Structure formats: structure tokens, C-alpha cells
Amino acid sequence: MEQIKSTSLASEAFDRVVEAITSGEFEPGQKISEAHLARQLGISRGPIREALHRLEGRLVSRVPRIGVRVIQFGEEELRQLFYLREAMEGMAARLAAENASDKWLRSLEAMLQRHSSEIEGAGKRVYRQRTSDEDFHFSIAQASKCENIERLLLNEVYYQLRIHRLRSSRQPGRADKALKEHFEIVEQLKQRNPDGAEEAMRAHIRAARESSLAML
Amino acid sequence: MEQIKSTSLASEAFDRVVEAITSGEFEPGQKISEAHLARQLGISRGPIREALHRLEGRLVSRVPRIGVRVIQFGEEELRQLFYLREAMEGMAARLAAENASDKWLRSLEAMLQRHSSEIEGAGKRVYRQRTSDEDFHFSIAQASKCENIERLLLNEVYYQLRIHRLRSSRQPGRADKALKEHFEIVEQLKQRNPDGAEEAMRAHIRAARESSLAML
DNA sequence: ACTTGCAAAACTGTCAACAGTTGACGAAAT
DNA sequence: ATTTCGTCAACTGTTGACAGTTTTGCAAGT
Structure with a gap:
């Protein structure tokens, strides 16, 4: 039914x-x-x-x-959005490292493998509402089993991020670096290392922040 | 005008x-x-x-x-609320350590001195909509100069926290410990130490979480 | 050219009413 | 006694209308 x-x-x-x-x-x-x-x-x-x-x-x-x-979106607003994101997604990664099931971890790794091959055939810069990057981050938010964080990321952070993504180009080579950082996060999650997972996620988001701000 | x-x-x-x-x-x-x-x-x-x-x-x-x-408020929801709080207020403390003016720091310290003497004359457990504790934390959120964090703490976290505060007693001696932790946070802010301020704030909120959960 | 004053249009805040749905209560049937 | 069914009151989702306010366009004056 x-x-x-x-x-x-x-x-x-x-x-x-x-x-x-x-x-x-x-x-x-x-x-x-x-x-x-x-x-x-x-x-x-x-x-x-x-x-x-x-x-x-x-x-x-x-x-x-x-x-x-x-809403209008200036440099300062974007920076602040990344601060919020760093805080919440860092915590999400920490909780995921503590709570996530092995099954979910394997599916997350499989997702990264798909993204990896997508980047190989990198011609397609087509617009998609939900990017691979967003799928990865949202999956971790779900795995945190923290509804507050999941809801706020979805409603507050990702919507606003899409507005920005739509109007700014990305740094050349950023996709590669981002993927490497994603793998590092998964590695920390697999080791069930909360501190490591949080720090890896936060470093990743700081890097994304600097990259985004550099393109303005 | x-x-x-x-x-x-x-x-x-x-x-x-x-x-x-x-x-x-x-x-x-x-x-x-x-x-x-x-x-x-x-x-x-x-x-x-x-x-x-x-x-x-x-x-x-x-x-x-x-x-x-x-909304209904169970143990799990309360725990998750504290996770969110730890993430956001930790970041707020970090940003405050970087951005806050000396003038604001002095006023924050003065606030703590007032709270300190309030606890001395500790008979008055009167209900007040905004507690001293909330004033302290919200002041730091404002000093972070991050509107997102300020708004979300106000609209999402503090409201829910009040519901809980209303229906649960606090551990004896918790107020004293909390005040000490507040002083530690101020100390780190005065030293302009972002890492220290964030960690002091997060430790404080973890302690508050454990204390609250212990009372259920 | 630039400001000032005014009237019309458009818009937001608010209200009262309507339609369809849900939940409760009680009667009828098993 | 328990279940089923039908009725009914209360409620939510939605609509169209009204009042007051803001914006706009234009004309008159400096």
C-alpha cells in the first residue's frame, strides 16, 4: 500500500x-x-x-x-553562512562517527566512488538542483541522527548555499580537492573517530569557504 | 530619531x-x-x-x-538540543574571541560579577523569563557578529530550552559550577584565544547537558 | 533641471464566510 | 459486550472582500 x-x-x-x-x-x-x-x-x-x-x-x-x-547575498553573509555550516556539519560528522551503522558507511563510500568517476568525465557542468556535494553532506547530516541539525541544515543552510552556487563559478581544481577531503572524512568516520571526523569536516568546509570567497 | x-x-x-x-x-x-x-x-x-x-x-x-x-520534550530531544547548542555556541565563542571589542568584554565581565553576587543571595528562585544564564550566552552570540547564529540560537534553541528549564529542577551546586565555567570562558575571550574560547564554551555546554540529563 | 504636492493604483494586513475533513458520540446490529 | 455505521459538531484549508498604507506617475511651482 x-x-x-x-x-x-x-x-x-x-x-x-x-x-x-x-x-x-x-x-x-x-x-x-x-x-x-x-x-x-x-x-x-x-x-x-x-x-x-x-x-x-x-x-x-x-x-x-x-x-x-x-535575500541579498554579500561576501559577509556568505562568510557567516560558512561559519554556521562549519559548526553544524562539524557536529554532524562527530555524531555520525559515533552513531552510524556499518551499512551506511559502506553506502557512503560507494557514493564517493560514483562521484569520483563523475569527475573523470568532467565536461558536464550541467546545472542540477542537488549536487553530488550536497548529497554527500546531507547524508552525513542524516546519519548524525540529530533531527535539529538535519532540519536546520536543510532549511537554513543548503537553500542559501544554492543561491550562491548558482551565481558563482568554482575554482579550477576545487572539485578534485573537495573529493579528496570527502575521502578523508569517510576515513575518519570508518575509524569511528569523532574528533577526527569533526576536524576533517571542519577543515573541508573552511577550505570550501576560502575557495568560494576567493572567487568573489 | x-x-x-x-x-x-x-x-x-x-x-x-x-x-x-x-x-x-x-x-x-x-x-x-x-x-x-x-x-x-x-x-x-x-x-x-x-x-x-x-x-x-x-x-x-x-x-x-x-x-x-x-512540542513534546523527551530525553533524546533534549540531548539533541544540547548537541546543536554545543556546535553553535562553540562557534559563537570562537567568533567572539576574534571580533569582540574590549568595551564589550568589560561589560560581559561586569555582568558575571552581578551574577556572582546574585548567587550569594541565593534564596530567590523566582521565575524569570530570561535567566542570567541566558543573558550571558545570548550576549556572546551577539558578539559573534554572526546574524545566522544569533537568530537560530534565539529562535530555535533558547525557546526550546526554556520549556525544559520550566519543568525540571537543577542539580544542587550546578549554578556555582556554571558560574565558574562562565568565568573560564570570559578568560579565554580576554586572551583572544579562539580555540580556547570555543573549547571552554563547549565544555560548559557538555557539563550543562550532563547535569540536565541527570535530573530526568 | 529639480523639488513639491497630489491623486490614482497597487499592495499588505485583516476579516468573515464557505467547503471539505476529522474525531466523537450514540444507535443499531451482531 | 463488542463492533459497525451514520450523524454531527468542531476544525482546518481556502477564498474573496474591505480598510488603510505605500508606491507611482504626473502636474505645478521654484
Whole structure:
């Protein structure tokens, strides 16, 4: 038997707006009008309001009586996002090292092997909503068995990161280095070394931060 | 010049619900009816819906077509909350050690001196919405100059922590130990030692975690 | 050219009402 | 006594309308 999904208009609208923002359809700083968006999606303003409120502070900023805008993303905001990421993903790696099952560890390693061969045939710089990198990091967040961290990474960090990724090129050779760092993280996880796993993850994210900031 | 405050009914309702939950007026697990709450506050359901949605995942959990309930708080949830707290506040302390002004450091130390004398006259276990402990920790979050961390600590962590604090007694002598740990954190901040500050903060929160869990 | 004042349009905050769903209660059937 | 079924009240999701505010476009004045 399969679950019946009766999704609400508000959730639908939420997904659409996230998609529109993280895919670049809505520019950073652009104003989003409730009424206009409601007409565009063919529903009333209620569900739209709900969706936009759920995004407040994450992907849009709101000014009372004025409206909501897609968040702007400067160097400082990006740096701070990486600080938050370092803290949370570092802890996630630590917890994963303590909690993860052997089965999961093997599947994570298999994922890295796939990514490894993807990089070989490296021509394809096609856009994909969820990158290999995000899959790896999110998998570790899940393995931490800490719902708070998992939820916040998903809702706060990764959404914002996609906006940035969309508008900036990556340093040449960064993918290779990142993959090596991923392998180092897996190695620490396999050794069930919480300190090592956390430090490897944090070093990886610091490196990603410096690389991203260097491209601005 | 002073800012004109034009607070909306939704924000008002939001504050009221937070107050009701963190003060214990609404029990954990209790269902909150939009219609009932709207009648109670004398406004329509729109602003209420908005307020409850902003609390989703933080202080209330929502089931589609059923309604919202005040979150339940078990041992595991509490442990995970402390993991998140350790990660974020550790990073906050690190950033504070790097960024904070000397003026702020002196005011933080003065705050600790006040807390110190408060504990002397320790009879007053009166309930206060914001405890001395929370003031100390939030001040460091502000000094980190990282808006993400500040916002998430406020909206995600401290609210939930208040629910727990309300319903559990503290270990005898914990206040004294906590104060000593606070002084250690300040010491590391004064020395502008990021590693030391982060580790002191994390050790402090681990100790608070163990103490809290021991009381269940 | 630049500001000032004003009127119209557009938009947000709020409300009241409607439709469909859920959960509870009690009657009927086994 | 227990289960099944149908009814009903309460509630959530959604809508359209109203009021007040902000923005915009334009005209008049400096």
C-alpha cells in the first residue's frame, strides 16, 4: 500500500517559490508581490502568505507593510553562512562517527566512488538542483541522527548555499580537492573517530569557504 | 530619531503564544485550536495561523488537517538540543574571541560579577523569563557578529530550552559550577584565544547537558 | 533641471464566510 | 459486550472582500 499524499496549496506554493529562488528565476533583491504571485499560480493570497512566511529569514526578507524580497547575498553573509555550516556539519560528522551503522558507511563510500568517476568525465557542468556535494553532506547530516541539525541544515543552510552556487563559478581544481577531503572524512568516520571526523569536516568546509570567497 | 513601531496582530499573537508556551500556560502535547485561540485573543484566524506557522518545528508541531500541538520534550530531544547548542555556541565563542571589542568584554565581565553576587543571595528562585544564564550566552552570540547564529540560537534553541528549564529542577551546586565555567570562558575571550574560547564554551555546554540529563 | 504636492493604483494586513475533513458520540446490529 | 455505521459538531484549508498604507506617475511651482 502506498501513502495518499494530499498536499496543501500552501506547501505547493512553498516548493514553487523555493524552486524559483534557488533556480535563479527570482533574482536576489527582487520584490515578490503576494497578489501578483497568487494570480500567477492561480490561487488566493492565503496560501501564498503562508509560504512566504515560512521562508522568512531563510530565502526572503520581510519588511512590515512593504513586502518580501529575495535575500541579498554579500561576501559577509556568505562568510557567516560558512561559519554556521562549519559548526553544524562539524557536529554532524562527530555524531555520525559515533552513531552510524556499518551499512551506511559502506553506502557512503560507494557514493564517493560514483562521484569520483563523475569527475573523470568532467565536461558536464550541467546545472542540477542537488549536487553530488550536497548529497554527500546531507547524508552525513542524516546519519548524525540529530533531527535539529538535519532540519536546520536543510532549511537554513543548503537553500542559501544554492543561491550562491548558482551565481558563482568554482575554482579550477576545487572539485578534485573537495573529493579528496570527502575521502578523508569517510576515513575518519570508518575509524569511528569523532574528533577526527569533526576536524576533517571542519577543515573541508573552511577550505570550501576560502575557495568560494576567493572567487568573489 | 526614534523608530515608529507599528506592530501587527500576527506579531502580537506570535509573542503571546511564545509566552504562553515558555511560561507553561500551554502544556507540552496540548492541542492549540486556531479558532479557539482566535476567539480568546479577540482577533480573526488569519494572524493566528501566521503566528503558529512561524513556530512550526520550533515550539509546536503540525499535522496537516489535524492541527498544531505544543512540542513534546523527551530525553533524546533534549540531548539533541544540547548537541546543536554545543556546535553553535562553540562557534559563537570562537567568533567572539576574534571580533569582540574590549568595551564589550568589560561589560560581559561586569555582568558575571552581578551574577556572582546574585548567587550569594541565593534564596530567590523566582521565575524569570530570561535567566542570567541566558543573558550571558545570548550576549556572546551577539558578539559573534554572526546574524545566522544569533537568530537560530534565539529562535530555535533558547525557546526550546526554556520549556525544559520550566519543568525540571537543577542539580544542587550546578549554578556555582556554571558560574565558574562562565568565568573560564570570559578568560579565554580576554586572551583572544579562539580555540580556547570555543573549547571552554563547549565544555560548559557538555557539563550543562550532563547535569540536565541527570535530573530526568 | 529639480523639488513639491497630489491623486490614482497597487499592495499588505485583516476579516468573515464557505467547503471539505476529522474525531466523537450514540444507535443499531451482531 | 463488542463492533459497525451514520450523524454531527468542531476544525482546518481556502477564498474573496474591505480598510488603510505605500508606491507611482504626473502636474505645478521654484
